Amino acid sequence: MFVRLVYESFRRQKRRKLLAWTAITLGVSVATAMIAVATGIGDKISRELRTYGANLLVTPQEDTLDLQIGGVDLRPPSDGAYLNESDLPKIRGTFWHHNIVGFAPMLPVNVSVDGGPENLTLLGTYFSKQLSFGKEEFVTGVRITHLWWRVQGAWPDDNSQDILLGEGLAAKLGRKAGDSIAINGQSHRVAGILSTGGVEDSQIVAPLLVAQQVLGKPGAVRRLYVSALTKPEDALARRDPRTMNSELFDRWYCSPYVQSIAYQLQEAIPHSHAEQIRQVAQNEGTVLERIKGLMLLVTLAALLASALAVSAAMATAIFERRGEVGLMKALGAANVSVAALFFAEALLLALLGGMVGFGVGSWLAHVIGQSIFGSQITIEPVLFPVILAIAVTVTFAGSALAIRRAVKFDPVHALRREA
Amino acid sequence: MFLRMLMRAAVLRRGRAASALLAMIVAAAVATAMLNLYVDVQAKLRKEFRNYGANVVVVAKDGQELPADALQRVESLLAGHGMAVPFAYVVARTADGQSVVVSGTDFGRVRKLDSWWSVSAWPQAPQGALVGARAAAVVSPQGAPFDLSFQGRTIHLASAGTLRTGAAEDSRVYLSLNDFESWTGVQASTIEVAASGPPEEVDSVIQEFGQALPQAQVRPVRQIMEGEARVLGKTRATLLAAAVLIILTSALCVLSTLMGWVFDRRRDFAIMKALGASERLIGGFFAAEAAMLGAIGALVGFLIGVGVAAWIGRVNFHAPVVPRLNVLPIIVVGSVAVALISAALPLSMLRRVQPATILRGE
Numbered sequence: 084m085f086v087r088l089v090y091e092s093f094r095r096q097k098r099r100k101l102l103a104w105t106a107i108t109l110g111v112s113v114a115t116a117m118i119a120v121a122t123g124i125g126d127k128i129s130r131e132l133r134t135y136g137a138n139l140l141v142t143p144q145e146d147t148l149d150l151q152i153g154g155v156d157l158r159p160p161s162d163g164a165y166l167n168e169s170d171l172p173k174i175r176g177t178f179w180h181h182n183i184v185g186f187a188p189m190l191p192v193n194v195s196v197d198g199g200p201e202n203l204t205l206l207g208t209y210f211s212k213q214l215s216f217g218k219e220e221f222v223t224g225v226r227i228t229h230l231w232w233r234v235q236g237a238w239p240d241d242n243s244q245d246i247l248l249g250e251g252l253a254a255k256l257g258r259k260a261g262d263s264i265a266i267n268g269q270s271h272r273v274a275g276i277l278s279t280g281g282v283e284d285s286q287i288v289a290p291l292l293v294a295q296q297v298l299g300k301p302g303a304v305r306r307l308y309v310s311a312l313t314k315p316e317d318a319l320a321r322r323d324p325r326t327m328n329s330e331l332f333d334r335w336y337c338s339p340y341v342q343s344i345a346y347q348l349q350e351a352i353p354h355s356h357a358e359q360i361r362q363v364a365q366n367e368g369t370v371l372e373r374i375k376g377l378m379l380l381v382t383l384a385a386l387l388a389s390a391l392a393v394s395a396a397m398a399t400a401i402f403e404r405r406g407e408v409g410l411m412k413a414l415g416a417a418n419v420s421v422a423a424l425f426f427a428e429a430l431l432l433a434l435l436g437g438m439v440g441f442g443v444g445s446w447l448a449h450v451i452g453q454s455i456f457g458s459q460i461t462i463e464p465v466l467f468p469v470i471l472a473i474a475v476t477v478t479f480a481g482s483a484l485a486i487r488r489a490v491k492f493d494p495v496h497a498l499r500r501e502a
Numbered sequence: 503m504f505l506r507m508l509m510r511a512a513v514l515r516r517g518r519a520a521s522a523l524l525a526m527i528v529a530a531a532v533a534t535a536m537l538n539l540y541v542d543v544q545a546k547l548r549k550e551f552r553n554y555g556a557n558v559v560v561v562a563k564d565g566q567e568l569p570a571d572a573l574q575r576v577e578s579l580l581a582g583h584g585m586a587v588p589f590a591y592v593v594a595r596t597a598d599g600q601s602v603v604v605s606g607t608d609f610g611r612v613r614k615l616d617s618w619w620s621v622s623a624w625p626q627a628p629q630g631a632l633v634g635a636r637a638a639a640v641v642s643p644q645g646a647p648f649d650l651s652f653q654g655r656t657i658h659l660a661s662a663g664t665l666r667t668g669a670a671e672d673s674r675v676y677l678s679l680n681d682f683e684s685w686t687g688v689q690a691s692t693i694e695v696a697a698s699g700p701p702e703e704v705d706s707v708i709q710e711f712g713q714a715l716p717q718a719q720v721r722p723v724r725q726i727m728e729g730e731a732r733v734l735g736k737t738r739a740t741l742l743a744a745a746v747l748i749i750l751t752s753a754l755c756v757l758s759t760l761m762g763w764v765f766d767r768r769r770d771f772a773i774m775k776a777l778g779a780s781e782r783l784i785g786g787f788f789a790a791e792a793a794m795l796g797a798i799g800a801l802v803g804f805l806i807g808v809g810v811a812a813w814i815g816r817v818n819f820h821a822p823v824v825p826r827l828n829v830l831p832i833i834v835v836g837s838v839a840v841a842l843i844s845a846a847l848p849l850s851m852l853r854r855v856q857p858a859t860i861l862r863g864e
Contacts, residue, residue, distance in 0.1 A: 102758060105655035113751045124740060131736055134729040134820055135554070139816045150603055152591040153561060153692065155593040158601075172638060231724045245515055260504035280724030331793045361618040373550055374737050376818040377543065381536070381741065384810070385748045392755030395525050447747070455739045 085420075086458065089427050093423040093474040098231065100183065100398050100432065101175045106396030107436025111474050115466065117385040123460040125451070128374050129312050129367075133184050134230050137308035138341060138364040141166065142349055153282060154203060156191050161479060165190075165303035170352045174217035175310070177347040182312040182339045185227030188304040190294040195264050196256065203252070204350055205266065205287040207294020212241040228310040231280070236260025236275025245274040246289040255285075267297055304485030309348060309357075313341040315368035366467025384475075393474075397432075401425060401485035418490045425489070429482045430475060434473025437474035441467055504598035524801055529801020531591055531810060536745035542823040544734060545739060546815065548698065551730040555616050556587075558692035566717040567689060573741055575742050576693055579710045584697040587611040588690035590682055594652040594675075596641050603674045604650060606682025606690070615696055618703070623663030625678065629660035632676040638664050641675060650675070655686040657841050666716065691762040701731060750856035755841050760795070760844035764788060768852050772860035788845045796841030800834040807833075 093100055137254075150157040159219035166188070174186060183195065190207040209224030224241070225232055237260070239245035244387045246266070248258055258264055260275045277288055295301050314320075320340035324332055336343050340472045341364045345357040413419055452460030520646060560576060562568045569575075590606040609624055609632070625632055633641060638661070641649040647660045659681075683689065697707045704722065711720040774784050808825040815823035832842045852860070 100642055106755065106758060109751055109754060113747045116747060120740060128733060128736065130641070131733045132729065134725075134732050136725055136729075146636075148600070148602055148603055150593055151673070152593070152603055157593060157603075176769060188719055229725075231728045247586060255794075278721055280681065280727075319585050342796040356668075358672075360668040361620060362616070362667065362669065364668070365618040368551060370547070370550050370733065373547065373818060374733075377539070377737075377814070378740065380814045381534075381539070381744050384535060385744065385751075388528065388752045390749050391525065392751055392758075395521065395755055395759045398521065399759060403762070403766070451740065451743050455736055465782055482847065486662070 085424070085427070089431065092424075092428060101405065103396045103400045104436050106433050106479060107113075107138070107393050107442040108472060109439050110477070111395045111440025111442040111470060112447060113389050114386050114468050114473065115441050115462075116447035116451065117382040118383075118433065118466065118470075119445065119448035119460055119462050121375075121382040121468070122463070123452065124378050124446045125371060125375045127313075127458065127460075130184075130458075131369050131456075132370065133260060133312070135363045135367070136185070136230070138313065138367065139309040139311055139345055139348060140360050140362050141307040141309060141355050142305075144354045146356075149265045150398040155282060163305075164354070165300065166227045166307060166352060166355055168295075168302040168304050170305065171304070171371040172214050172216040173351040175219060175221060175350045177344075177351050179311070179339050179344050179347060180336065182344065184312060186307055186309040187223065187225045187228045188291055188307045190298070190303060190305045190380050191286075192294050194297055196287070197265050198268075201267075205289055205294055206283065207245075207291040207297075209290055209291055210238050210241055211229055212291075228308055231279065232283070233278045233279070234275040236273075242292070243274075243290065244269075244293060246273050246287055246293065247273045247277040249284040249286045249288070250276050250278045251285040252287065253392055263478055270297065288402060293382075301477050304397045307339060307352075307355075309344075311344050312339065313344060313364065313367065315363070315372055316340060316342070325381060328363045388428050389428045390477045390481070393477050395431060397478055397481040398485040401482060401489055404440045405489055405492055406491060407488045409496070410493040412490075421488050421490050423481060425486045429478045433478035434471065437471040440474065441470050444470075446488055465471060507814075519795070522756075522763040525664055525752075525756045526795055526837060526841065527803040527806065528801025529756045529840075531750045531806040532752050532803075533745075534668075534807025534833050535810040535814070536741075536748055537829045538808060538823050539814060539824055540741050540745050541736070541829070542811070542815070543613050543828050544700075544738060545821070546819045546821065547734055547737060548700075548730070549821075551726075551734070552696050552698055552732070553617050554726050555618070556696050557609035557704060557726045557730075558695040558711070558720065559714060559723060560693040560695060560718045561719055562691045562709055563719050568715065568718055570689065572691070572718070573693060574713055575714045576695060576711060579649070579707065579714060580695070580697060581698055582863050584617050584695060584707075585611060586681060586693050586695045587615045589692040589694065590679065590686075590687050590688050590690040591688050591692070592652050593685075594650040596615045597649050597651075600640055602637055602641060602650070604677065604682070604686075604697055605674050606677050606679040606686075606688075608679055609676075612676075615694065616667075618667065620666040621663050625662035627660070627662075629657070629681060630678075630680070631659040632663055633661050634672040634674045634676075635664050635666045636672040637675050642701060652686050655685060658682070676734045693713050694778070701727065703805050725841070734801070753836075756837075756840050757844045759840060760782065760792065761848050763768065763844050764792070764851075765848040768848075768855075768860050771849075771852050772857035774855040776861065785849060787850055787854050789842060792841040792845035793838050796838035797834060799841075801835070804830055804833050 114428050141378045143166050145164045147163040167380040168188065171188060174180065174183060183441050193201050194203055194205045195201040201439065211222055211226045213222055215219065226238065234247060239247060258273050260273055262502050263270050264273055277283060295303055319335055320342050322334060322347060327335060345359055348357040350357055408421055438466055448460045448462060452458060529660055538671050573586060573588050580586060587608060592604055593601050594604045596602055613624060621632060642661045645661045649656050649658055649659060680689065699705045771784060812822040815821055
């Protein structure tokens with residue numbers, strides 16, 4: 084009997100049910116999409132923030148002082164210690180290697196060009212170097228870590244003798260891509276002209292191998308820039324790991340704080356000192372927090388708007404059925420059974436709307452992710468029951484007041500349509 | 503008469519009118535808040551991005567010096583829209599003959615520009631130095647006073663605090679520009695500038711600097727500019743997508759509520775028609791009612807929305823979002839349009855029906 088009542092109600096009042104269902108579906112879609120975007124945005128923006136470049140710098144532990152002014156290293160190249168190039172792939176073996184977007188070794192050496200004085204800097208680095216750690220193959224270099232570097236012409240191959248000329252230097256020397264240039268007496272091909280907006284504009288940038296040959300120290304690396312996805316710093320992150328007990332240390336070690344990644348880099352590369360580049364690392368956290376906070380609050384607004392939309396639709400749908408309530412009550416139905424009927428209908432609508440809305444919302448989140456960030460926004464499966472629960476709760480809450488009023492209505496008035 | 507009908511209609515059916523108005527207010531409030539945020543978020547986030555430090559660097563060209571009033575010129579061109587910090591550099595020797603880069607700067611300004619510098623204590627007294635974490639191990643391991651010499655002139659310095667940045671600054675010793683100039687006689691060769699505003703403004707500032715200081719090379723710090731543009735663009739796009747979704751939902755909510763409201767009053771419509779009112783009069787009556795509802799809802803909603811946006815600004819950015827009055831006409835026109843549409847749809851449906859049928863309750 085009860086089931087038939089519900090069934091008949093859906094069969095006969097298709098338009099009204101469709102309206103209420105549409106409102107619920109729409110509300111749930113927006114809520115799902117916004118929750119998915121808000122939870123995913125931290126990750127996405129974190130990747131965008133990697134445009135700022137490396138946030139960690141690894142240097143040899145026993146190094147002499149940098150003598151850098153305006154990005155030009157005045158230290159004699161024989162001075163100081165070096166990292167070992169063969170240690171670099173070990174970075175892939177650290178606990179947080181999935182968070183390490185890329186790294187680029189740097190080796191500046193002084194060279195002379197076209198037989199001139201030895202006063203130009205040649206910077207050896209990886210452009211897009213193929214490396215392997217164990218069975219894993221990966222690519223890393225400045226094309227991943229220094230996204231603001233632009234090349235006119237082609238990027239040199241990492242195993243070639245080709246070089247890039249900074250645009251300022253190229254203009255001074257009158258060279259363009261494809262020309263050749265004599266560096267310390269050896270002829271190299273200029274693969275492209277580099278523009279960075281920084282000191283590299285007046286330098287030569289070459290594969291690491293070339294710089295090592297000039298220096299006569301195979302395998303030497305002066306510094307290593309690492310670009311890693313990190314979690315914003317909190318009180319635990321700032322603590323000194325030496326003062327922690329083992330449980331706390333494990334938690335610190337297993338959180339992708341910039342400090343713990345630095346610690347793990349030091350463990351992976353012998354005789355090294357890893358330090359966060361505070362300009363990049365510190366500000367990243369603030370910007371990320373702000374954007375995440377903003378999206379969270381906007382999501383709250385979206386949830387509120389959709390809850391109200393659903394409530395309004397349900398209230399309207401029930402209000403229109405006063406006559407029906409009057410009839411049922413006149414036939415002797417108890418208040419409880421009338422309310423139960425309405426709630427059963429609301430539950431059915433909420434579940435149907437919730438399921439379809441979840442699908443539509445997931446698709447919306449996918450579209451937003453693809454069109455804005457060019458990558459997938461993952462939707463946690465755990466979101467599905469949560470969304471259904473929200474849909475049912477909101478639908479019930481929206482209907483409750485209207486149902487109460489409909490049930491309290493005097494059947495005589497209702498039947499005479501004196502609303 | 504017309505007005506009285508409007509008033510009575512609203513008073514008599516308080517419940518339904520109130521729920522329609524509520525929907526209108528909520529929609530207008532949400533739309534206002536989203537639009538305000540969308541307009542203002544750029545300025546808010548730009549301020550956060552200025553924490554990344556200088557986005558423009560002015561450096562003396564090779565073999566040339568910046569004029570003595572370079573900083574004043576830069577500051578007057580900035581006209582309050584940013585900050586400029588001078589730096590001077592030399593390589594000095596410690597007492598045991600090691601080389602170290604010494605820089606003279608304005609501590610008060612550097613502190614504001616480079617907020618990421620982690621400093622144990624800023625130098626207050628003259629002859630006080632800020633020693634980089636790596637340099638400290640060389641020049642004064644225990645924080646003791648130390649001597650530095652440059653071209654035969656020696657200065658005696660007290661280590662006021664250590665500096666940690668993770669970059670080249672760690673290997674330097676920083677002095678106040680006064681101490682530095684009287685010791686070395688070298689003037690500031692670099693001015694780091696954090697120019698605020700959108701990229702076009704920064705570009706025009708760069709050009710003005712170039713014209714005012716022909717002996718200097720002025721270049722944007724592309725790393726900072728590009729990162730900012732990218733993150734800002736993506737954030738705004740996401741916010742826009744969210745705003746469109748939310749505004750659409752609330753508009754549809756208003757549409758369905760108002761349609762229900764008008765449809766509910768088909769008996770008023772039928773009575774008016776039966777009493778001989780022309781369709782134009784009835785249409786005008788319902789339209790006026792809907793427009794009034796839309797306008798009132800929009801005004802109240804605007805006020806609430808501005809409040810919500812300000813609250814979000816305060817919670818998230820620690821600065822309220824400034825209300826944009828130019829959002830108001832958009833909200834009012836949008837609300838009235840939605841209200842009119844939701845009145846017109848059921849009316850066009852009712853127009854085809856005989857009043858008698860409605861009055862009989864069929």
